[in-house]
Amino acid sequence: MLPDEKGHFGPYGGRFVPEALIAALDELDAHYRKAMADPEFTGEFERMLRDYAGTPSLLYDATRLSERVGGARILLKREDLNHTGAHKVRNVLGQALLTKRMGKPRVIAETGAGQHGVASATAAAYLDLECVVYMGEVDTQRQALNVARMRMLGATVIPVTVGSRTLKDAINEALRDWVTNVDSTHYLLGTAAGPHPFPAMVRDFVRGIGVEAREQCLALTGALPDAVAAAVGGGSNAIGVFHAFVPDADVRLYGFEAGGDGVETGRHAASITGGSHGVLHGARTFLLQDDDGQTIESHSISAGLDYPAVGPEHAWLHQQGRARYSPVTDAEAMEAFALLCRTEGIIPAIESAHALAGAIKVIPALREELGREPTVIVNLSGRGDKDMHTAGDYFGLFGAEDEVR
Amino acid sequence: MSVSVGYEKARAEGRAALVGYLPAGFPTVAEGIAAVNAMIESGVDVVEIGLPYSDPVMDGPVIQRATETALANGVRTRDVLATVEATSGHGVPVLVMTYWNPVEKYGVDAFARDLAAAGGAGLITPDLIPDEADEWLAASEAHQLDRVFLVSPSSTDERIAMTVAHCRGFVYATAVMGVTGARDSTSSAAPTLVERIKRVSGSLPVGVGLGVRSGAQAAEVGAFADGVIVGSALVSALADGGLPALRALTADLRAGLST
Known part of the structure; x- marks a missing residue:
């Protein structure tokens, strides 16, 4: 069963992140494993997927x-x-529900065109979480309608003005926020990438x-x-x-x-x-x-x-x-x-x-x-x-x- | 030359070591070399040369902007090694601080070989934890390089012990949770973290990075740490005031540690 304990899929995966994030990733991994084995969590996730999504x-x-x-x-x-x-609602509902379970009041997310940002803002509104979305400045201009959607749903959208000002820089900025606010915050990553356990966890949610x-x-x-x-x-x-x-x-x-x-x-x-x-x-x-x-x-x-x-x-x-x-x-x-x-x-x-x-x-x-x-x-x-x-x-x-x- | 030489010199003088960071190639390769040499002349005990990278997730705005400028001006990995070569002959150990992908792309053993040949002391690796570092552990043994991993206030005691066991040269304590950048007040978490590290680090020095920007702050940190790491403040000084400002700040920081 892949990944292994340390999040490797053969030579791929793992954790190439600052040590400051390791405790949070370990905490997330432990909560996610427990949650996936807990009928109360999986039952609620299934109910949300059926009745809401x-x-x-x-x-x-x-x-x-x-x-x-x-x-x-x-x-x-x-x-x-x-x-x-889109399929993304499955991932955001899973991660937002896990955030509640971890007792964290705040989620952050990155978004390119805005779809994952809108989905994250939706899940945050539904589950009463504070939501901050990082979006490259170039993308906020190209996707003004999605910025309005996120704000309508109660999220804060922060344009990222460094680097190439697109998705990869929005991820960098979300990681910077996370390393600073990790006690109160879950990083609601939008795809099956990133450090372990994200690739396995997002996969399991979708x-x-x-x-x-x-x-x-x-x-x-x-x-x-x-x-x-x-x-x-x-x-x-x-x-x-x-x-x-x-x-x-x-x-x-x-x-x-x-x-x-x-x-x-x-x-x-x-x-x-x-x-x-x-x-x-x-x-x-x-x-x-x-x-x-x-x-x-x-x-x-x-x-x-x-x-x-x-x-x-x-x-x-x-x-x-x-x-x-x-x-x-x-x-x-x-x-x-x-x-x-x-x-x-x-x-x-x-x-x-x-x-x-x-x-x-x-x-x-x-x-x-x-x-x-x-x-x-x-x-x-x-x-x-x-x-x-x-x-x-x-x-x-x-x-x-x-x-x- | 191992970084321990710099720490030992400071220890012999009864003070903490001053560890200064500047990115290679900022604003140009030649000016970056001149800046590092100015820092050395003004009293740093250990030099960290940053390898500019497209996705610097650990860095705050000051270092992000400087490394963006360096990249825009065309700095290459080989220029970083050239900067090491041009600054490492002055009796002050020179480390490279780098995100992991450029090393992996260069080839881990090849990078270690060329860094050693350039006179470099070793690597500080902010996004490489010992758990993922097998290749680097082998290469640093083969080429006798220091390897400096980071610990943070969120690290468990088990992880601190494991990380310290893999460090050579010194241990890098990131004493605030967050990205690099100068701060007005020093962190209350720092002494606690240093104490936790000291329980398991033996004679290995502990350097603390937490946004120091003045001689007075350096003195505070130097009271409980073996090394005071300064990055963003020096980069700001160089960016805003050129070599005179860089020299003045370096001297002020060093004076803070000497009193």
Whole structure:
């Protein structure tokens, strides 16, 4: 069972953090292990997921999409229908409930585009916790609506004005806050990355995605899927949908990283396929770095995938060959985005569009390998309302009036 | 030259050692070297040279800005080693303080080899705990380098004992919970932490970093610690007043310890 006691997934993971945080990480690890074995905690977590977040999310047989793509039966795991519009609500509810249990009155969170910040603010409002969200100044300007959402929910949003002023700097600033206020504060990290126990803990809070999808697929089709596809930024939605399938050797796991303008251009966020080994934000993993080990800024049309590293369990699944990781470009993702809108009337998050685009790319080879039509689960990790500004710019939807003939 | 040389010299004079930090390459490589040498001439006993890094999670705004400037001006890992080489011949031990990823990228053994060849005393590693340090423990043995790990007020007695057992040169006590930066008042937690470390550290010196910015504060800390570590205040002095201000502050800090 991975990780080991010290949080290692093979050579990956661990704790590369200041000693000042070790006591807090040990405390968190102890509380989390106890909580996961305590029916009172797991029962309350399940109740919140069901009654408040609206899970289990549907596994939807996307027949129109499947017909248009051809060659596969595509099932969409509809995490976009959850409260707050993404899989992230599972993680924030789990961590916020654990924060209450630890007796801490305050949570801090980092956010890129604002989705994890909104989810954290939501959970904090629901569970009566003080919430402070660090957000790169560049992102607060790009995502003013999400800043307003967080403030409406009672959170304090602090623009980060150092470094590159984006997600990675928001994480740095949250870590600085945490090391200063660790007695009263839990760091509600938004993805399955960071120092132990975060990768394992976040995975355990979101792994219901895969547990549900596995049961739903068996009920719907009478068999396990042939493949499961997910987008990988930090990696929480992907590890969430993968984890229950890891022991099922016949189920192929595909992780699709943000290829941006193309990995060969250097403007991408593909840590595994376009990065190298190193240490960032508390874990040994794959990351984007220069020859001196300085972090390189990532690029993606999807804010949720725009992160220069990846959770350590994905690094491990890659090294073991259990999951296969490959890049999907902005253009490929946006094509899939439009396809899902037009065939199923579902506007996906651009993150999720990467998963769909990647699945569409691998389907022909998979069909040939199996000699039959494969069943492919695509994790639709979030809804695309938040991305309409980006999509509007990309597809030229703003400004020009529809012509009347 | 081991950092213990600097501590022993101060001890022989009946005072705590002054440990001064400046980042390499700030504002440029040449000016950074001149600044370290000015600090040495003005009385520091031990030098820490910071390796500028893109994601300095332990640092407050002053050092963040300085290292950002250094990176923007193109400082490389090899320039840090060159800075060590250009400052280590003056009888004052020179350590490098670095986040872990640049060392891992350079190659842990290769970095240790080149640091030793440049005359460096060893490494201070703010985001590397002994639990994750197998490769560095081996490399520091092979190249006879000091290894300085950090302890904090939140460390358990077990962790303090384990960390101290892996330190060579001195133990770095971060006496306030928080990032680097000058503070108006010294922490009441510091003497307690030093006492907890001293119970298990034997003859290994204990250096305390907690935002000291004046000779008077240095004197307070020097009364209970073997070394007084000053970073942000020196960086501010250099940034705002150049070499004259840096020399003046270094001399003031040193005078605080000598009285």
